[in-house]
Amino acid sequence: MAKIAEVQEENPKMSAAQRIEQSLMEEISVGDLAPGQRLDEVGLASRFGASRTPVREALSRLTAQGVLVQGEKRGVFVAEYGREELSQIFEAMHEIEAACARIAAQRLTLLKRSEIEAAQADCLAAAQAGDRAAYLRANEAFHMAIYSATGNPYMAEIASEFRRRTGPFRAKKFATREDLISSAESHQALIADIFSEDSVTASNSMRSHMAASFVETLKVN
Amino acid sequence: MAKIAEVQEENPKMSAAQRIEQSLMEEISVGDLAPGQRLDEVGLASRFGASRTPVREALSRLTAQGVLVQGEKRGVFVAEYGREELSQIFEAMHEIEAACARIAAQRLTLLKRSEIEAAQADCLAAAQAGDRAAYLRANEAFHMAIYSATGNPYMAEIASEFRRRTGPFRAKKFATREDLISSAESHQALIADIFSEDSVTASNSMRSHMAASFVETLKVN
DNA sequence: TGAATCATCTATGTATACAAAAATCCGAAA
DNA sequence: TTTCGGATTTTTGTATACATAGATGATTCA
Numbered sequence: 001m002a003k004i005a006e007v008q009e010e011n012p013k014m015s016a017a018q019r020i021e022q023s024l025m026e027e028i029s030v031g032d033l034a035p036g037q038r039l040d041e042v043g044l045a046s047r048f049g050a051s052r053t054p055v056r057e058a059l060s061r062l063t064a065q066g067v068l069v070q071g072e073k074r075g076v077f078v079a080e081y082g083r084e085e086l087s088q089i090f091e092a093m094h095e096i097e098a099a100c101a102r103i104a105a106q107r108l109t110l111l112k113r114s115e116i117e118a119a120q121a122d123c124l125a126a127a128q129a130g131d132r133a134a135y136l137r138a139n140e141a142f143h144m145a146i147y148s149a150t151g152n153p154y155m156a157e158i159a160s161e162f163r164r165r166t167g168p169f170r171a172k173k174f175a176t177r178e179d180l181i182s183s184a185e186s187h188q189a190l191i192a193d194i195f196s197e198d199s200v201t202a203s204n205s206m207r208s209h210m211a212a213s214f215v216e217t218l219k220v221n
Numbered sequence: 222m223a224k225i226a227e228v229q230e231e232n233p234k235m236s237a238a239q240r241i242e243q244s245l246m247e248e249i250s251v252g253d254l255a256p257g258q259r260l261d262e263v264g265l266a267s268r269f270g271a272s273r274t275p276v277r278e279a280l281s282r283l284t285a286q287g288v289l290v291q292g293e294k295r296g297v298f299v300a301e302y303g304r305e306e307l308s309q310i311f312e313a314m315h316e317i318e319a320a321c322a323r324i325a326a327q328r329l330t331l332l333k334r335s336e337i338e339a340a341q342a343d344c345l346a347a348a349q350a351g352d353r354a355a356y357l358r359a360n361e362a363f364h365m366a367i368y369s370a371t372g373n374p375y376m377a378e379i380a381s382e383f384r385r386r387t388g389p390f391r392a393k394k395f396a397t398r399e400d401l402i403s404s405a406e407s408h409q410a411l412i413a414d415i416f417s418e419d420s421v422t423a424s425n426s427m428r429s430h431m432a433a434s435f436v437e438t439l440k441v442n
Numbered sequence: 443t444g445a446a447t448c449a450t451c452t453a454t455g456t457a458t459a460c461a462a463a464a465a466t467c468c469g470a471a472a
Numbered sequence: 473t474t475t476c477g478g479a480t481t482t483t484t485g486t487a488t489a490c491a492t493a494g495a496t497g498a499t500t501c502a
Contacts, residue, residue, distance in 0.1 A: 015455065017281075041483080051457045053274075056485090057281050060238075064285040066378070074464065074483060092375040095320040103312075154313040157287075158379055236485065262453075272487045277455090295453060295494065 017054035020044065021061055028067055028078055029167030030136060035080035039068065066165055079165065086169060086221060090214040093162045097143075097210050098203045100159050104149035105194050105202035112149035113195065119145045120187050127184040130177035135184070142187060146194065170213065172220040186212065238275035241265065242282055249288055249299055250388030251357060256301035260289065287386050300386065307390060307442060311435040314383045318364075318431050319424045321380050325370035326415050326423035333370035334416065340366045341408050348405040351398035356405070363408060367415065391434065393441040407433065 014022075024044075027033045044055045059076050062068040068076045081089060104112070119142040126134035143163060147156035174180055186209060193205035235243075245265075248254045265276045280297050283289040289297045302310060325333070340363035347355035364384060368377035395401055407430060414426035 017455080052484090053456055053458090057278065057455095060278050060282055061285040064282040088373045089375050091324075091373055092379065095376070096317070096379075099316040099320070152309045152312055154310050154383075155316070158313065158317075158382075161379075162375075238485080273454090274486055274488090278485095 015054065016048070016050045017057040017061075020048050020050065020054055021058035023048070024058060024062060025067060025164065028062075029140075029164050029171070030133070031168045031171040033078050033168075035078045035168050037078045038071075038075045039077065040075060065161060078168070081169065081221075083218060083221070086166075086217065087214075089162065089166060090210065090217070093159075093166065094207060094210045094214070096155070096159050096162060098206050100147050100150050100155055101190075101194055101206035102199040102203040103152065103155065104146050105197050105199045107151050108149055108195065108197055112145070116142065116145040116149060116191060116194070120184070120191060123184040123187060127177070127180035130180065132174055132180065135174060135180045136171060139183065149194075166217070169221050170217055173213075173216045175220075236275065237269070237271045238278040238282075241269050241271065241276055242279035244269070245279060245283060246288060246385065249283075250361075250385050250392070251354070252389045252392040254299050254389075256299045256389050258299045259292075259296045260298065261296060286382060299389070302390065302442075304439060304442070307387075307438065308435075310383065310387060311431065311438070314380075314387065315428060315431045315435070317376070317380050317383060319427050321368050321371050321376055322411075322415055322427035323420040323424040324373065324376065325367050326418050326420045328372050329370055329416065329418055333366070333372075337363065337366040337370060337412060337415070341405070341412060344405040344408060348398070348401035351401065353395055353401065356395060356401045357392060360404065370415075387438075390442050391438055394434075394437045396441075 024033070024039070033039070039059060041052045041055050041059065044059075045052045048055065059068060063070060063076055067079060069079045071077045119138060122138035123135060123142050126138045140163065144156070144160065147159045150156060174183065190205050190209050194202045196202065245254070245260070254260070260280060262273045262276050262280070265280075266273045269276065280289060284291060284297055288300060290300045292298045340359060343359035344356060344363050347359045361384065365377070365381065368380045371377060395404065411426050411430050415423045417423065
């Protein structure tokens with residue numbers, strides 16, 4: 001896909017293992033690789049024009065991150081979560097995102113504020129255009145901007161990690177242009193509450209946002 | 222923890238890569254491998270009686286987990302954090318542990334309750350005996366028992382991950398028998414508050430515990 | 443003496459080969 | 473027909489070899 005080529009072009013001297021890891025991560029988070037799908041080493045090796053060695057390294061790292069799991073049988077699979085597991089993962093995300101919103105509200109700088117606003121502008125534009133792929137990217141950027149606003153890269157890291165793991169499940173929510181628009185609009189209240197710089201308000205607002213997101217996600221999974 | 226050694230004995234047909242990964246993780250979390258230390262592939266390979274391939278896989282996975290980092294020069298190193306970084310990591314741990322304590326207090330079962338008590342008994346015994354290694358293991362088990370009491374394996378997973386990353390820094394706190402005893406005693410209040418099944422009390426108690434732990438950690442780092 | 447360039451050498455990333463384990467398939471017997 | 477056993481095939485895990493990038497050291501020139 002085009003995105004893979006882009007990454008390769010932007011960073012031509014990345015190792016093959018890293019390229020493969022990023023490509024697979026991208027495909028999984030967008031939903032091109034469906035949960036439960038098996039990834040076989042030889043197939044990927046030939047697809048990426050590499051040997052099994054860098055492929056193995058990429059799969060191993062993605063497994064360590066929880067994006068892939070090694071199933072009961074041989075082989076690694078895109079992590080597949082049932083309703084109960086999704087509920088647990090969302091509970092954890094819920095806690096982390098709420099903490100991020102609280103801290104972000106406390107530490108908000110002008111720069112971070114403008115980054116969040118810029119990301120939200122992209123969300124609105126993509127939603128209006130009905131461009132699903134662009135919206136998915138912009139939505140990720142929006143949440144990343146909030147994580148970044150905590151000023152704590154470790155908080156941001158775990159929040160991102162959960163976001164990646166739930167990517168394919170959340171992505172299913174966005175089927176129609178209306179889905180995109182309603183999602184983008186729901187950001188507005190969240191932004192207002194974070195910008196209020198009141199940590200309780202921000203935290204509660206993020207909890208509402210996550211709870212709603214979970215409800216929508218459960219509907220399609 | 223002893224469990225790692227046990228796992229190796231119990232599970233002799235684990236892959237070499239997994240054995241190496243667990244061994245290195247153990248050595249890092251106990252502090253045998255100091256932060257900043259370089260790990261070279263050939264040295265580890267000969268030390269574990271294996272080739273570079275499984276060593277590389279282990280290092281790659283540990284890097285993906287944040288326990289190792291690839292430095293500016295060639296090679297991977299045990300992650301080394303300055304005061305600012307430690308502060309950020311502890312802030313994130315602080316949030317996650319508080320959430321764990323709150324959820325654990327809400328969902329406490331008789332089984333989990335007894336597991337926490339058993340782990341604490343081990344802590345007290347090891348502290349009384351002045352057995353530092355045993356205390357480190359028991360202390361990990363104690364916190365793991367709390368994570369497990371959330372009933373949410375994903376919460377437990379991230380909490381464990383932070384615990385591993387900070388292992389070598391926290392380990393330095395425990396120099397004398399008195400350090401062990403005072404740590405074990407500080408668990409008592411935490412247990413009482415979690416067992417109160419009041420989520421706010423439990424969460425605040427854990428926040429106090431983590432804040433105190435951070436202060437002690439900063440003193441020796 | 444110092445700096446710069448070149449050479450050497452070490453470590454890393456990748457490819458390939460091989461062995462062992464597991465899954466699948468096939469046939470035979472109940 | 474079903475099930476059990478064995479053979480076959482696929483796939484994984486590990487070892488080894490090789491090429492290249494980066495580090496180290498030496499030599500020469502200023």
